[in-house]
Amino acid sequence: xxxxxxxxxxxxxxxxxxxxxxxxxxxxxxxxxxxxxxxxxxxxxxxxxxxxxxxxxxxxxxxxxxxxxxxxxxxxxxxxxxxxxxxxxxxxxxxxxxxxxxxxxxxxxxxxxxxxxx
Numbered sequence: 001x002x003x004x005x006x007x008x009x010x011x012x013x014x015x016x017x018x019x020x021x022x023x024x025x026x027x028x029x030x031x032x033x034x035x036x037x038x039x040x041x042x043x044x045x046x047x048x049x050x051x052x053x054x055x056x057x058x059x060x061x062x063x064x065x066x067x068x069x070x071x072x073x074x075x076x077x078x079x080x081x082x083x084x085x086x087x088x089x090x091x092x093x094x095x096x097x098x099x100x101x102x103x104x105x106x107x108x109x110x111x112x113x114x115x116x117x118x
Contacts, residue, residue: 042080
C-alpha cells in the first residue's frame with residue numbers, strides 16, 4: 001500500500017490513458033481480424049477504397065457488419081455484390097431520413113467560336 005501512495009497522481013493518469021489507448025488498439029485489431037474473416041477479398045478491397053474516400057461511411061459499414069455477425073445474420077463470407085447491396089440499403093435509409101441528395105451539375109461555357117468564317 002505504501003508503494004501506491006508514493007506514486008504521483010500524474011503517473012496513474014498517464015497509465016490510465018495508456019491502458020485506454022492499448023484497449024482501443026486491441027479493439028481495432030479485433031475489428032480488422034473480424035473483417036478479414038467475414039469479407040472476401042474483393043469486398044475487403046472495396047471497403048478499403050470506400051475508407052479512403054469516406055472514412056465515416058466505412059466505419060458505419062464496419063459497424064453494421066459487426067452487428068450482423070454478433071446477431072448471427074451472416075452465414076458465410078460477404079461477397080462484393082452483397083457489400084454493394086448493403087451500401088445501397090444504407091443509401092436508401094439515409095435518403096429517407098435526409099431528403100437531401102447530392103447532385104452534380106455541369107455548367108459548360110457557351111462561347112462563340114471565332115474560328116467559323118461564314
